[in-house]
Amino acid sequence: GEDVEQSLFLSVREGDSSVINCTYTDSSSTYLYWYKQEPGAGLQLLTYIFSNMDMKQDQRLTVLLNKKDKHLSLRIADTQTGDSAIYFCAEISFSGTYKYIFGTGTRLKVLA
Amino acid sequence: NAGVTQTPKFRILKIGQSMTLQCTQDMNHNYMYWYRQDPGMGLKLIYYSVGAGITDKGEVPNGYNVSRSTTEDFPLRLELAAPSQTSVYFCASSEGGELFFGEGSRLTVL
Numbered sequence: 001g002e003d004v005e006q007s008l009f010l011s012v013r014e015g016d017s018s019v020i021n022c023t024y025t026d027s028s029s030t031y032l033y034w035y036k037q038e039p040g041a042g043l044q045l046l047t048y049i050f051s052n053m054d055m056k057q058d059q060r061l062t063v064l065l066n067k068k069d070k071h072l073s074l075r076i077a078d079t080q081t082g083d084s085a086i087y088f089c090a091e092i093s094f095s096g097t098y099k100y101i102f103g104t105g106t107r108l109k110v111l112a
Numbered sequence: 113n114a115g116v117t118q119t120p121k122f123r124i125l126k127i128g129q130s131m132t133l134q135c136t137q138d139m140n141h142n143y144m145y146w147y148r149q150d151p152g153m154g155l156k157l158i159y160y161s162v163g164a165g166i167t168d169k170g171e172v173p174n175g176y177n178v179s180r181s182t183t184e185d186f187p188l189r190l191e192l193a194a195p196s197q198t199s200v201y202f203c204a205s206s207e208g209g210e211l212f213f214g215e216g217s218r219l220t221v222l
Contacts, residue, residue: 008152031209042116042202042213043155088154090211097162098143098208104154 006089006103013111018076020106022089025070029091032065034074037086037105046087047074076108084110114138118203118214125193125221133188133217135203143206144186145170146178148199149216155202161186193221 004024012018024032030051035043049056049063049072056063062075076083089103116137125131137144142163147155157170161180175197177189186205190197198221203214 004154033211035211040216042215043204043211044213045210048210092208094208097160097168098206099157100145100204100206100211102147102155104152 004089004091004101004103006087006106008104009107009109011109011111012079014079014081016079018074018079018083018108018110020074020076020087020089020108022072022074022103023070024072024089024091024101024103026091026093026101027067027070029093031092032063032072033088033090033092033100034061034063035088035090035102037088039085043088079108079110081110081112084108116203116205116212116214118201118217120217121215122218123220125190125219127193127195127221129193130189130191131193131219132190133201133203133219135186135188135214136184137186137203137205137212138184139205139207139212140183141205141207141212142183143208144180145204145206145211146176146186146188147202147204148172149202150199158188158201190219195221197221 033048034046036046060077086105145160146158159178161167201217
């Protein structure tokens with residue numbers, strides 16, 4: 001069945017780069033998403049990548065997609081304390097309806 | 113620009129009580145979803161709807177019911193609350209691209 005896996009925790013020092021990894025199983029996914037959840041809030045879309053792309057850069061964020069290994073990563077350059085949050089990887093597929101499968105989320109802690 | 117609105121934000125229930133979590137969206141989205149979030153478990157899909165009058169079960173539907181009488185509203189009902197339903201519940205909507213989330217409803221069953 002479909003499954004999206006992420007490590008649960010990541011701790012980095014302020015100013016360093018953070019890399020959050022994700023593996024997925026559905027090769028038919030058209031888009032892969034990264035959502036950010038701050039404490040006590042809902043999930044907000046951070047960035048996404050279309051399945052025919054290898055890389056997408058958006059200011060401090062770089063998304064890398066390896067379709068062969070079904071591996072997705074999110075790199076945050078110059079990580080700030082405001083980046084502390086839970087980051088969810090998600091894939092979307094269509095089978096009668098749009099299904100969004102989320103990973104367990106990676107809790108990023110940025111140390112000052 | 114309200115987006116997806118959920119109420120209540122917090123609720124404490126006793127075992128066996130019933131309640132409805134309300135969800136409304138103002139983006140005219142056809143697809144709506146209810147997820148629950150448990151620590152370290154990510155988001156699990158409870159129910160979803162592809163349009164007014166059409167609903168279907170997700171991964172963890174037991175103990176819940178939904179209805180979709182209008183495009184805007186997608187309430188989630190808990191009939192006989194159990195401690196296992198203690199969780200944070202998120203409503204979301206989309207048109208097949210970005211999934212828009214509400215702020216969440218934290219439910220505790222004691």
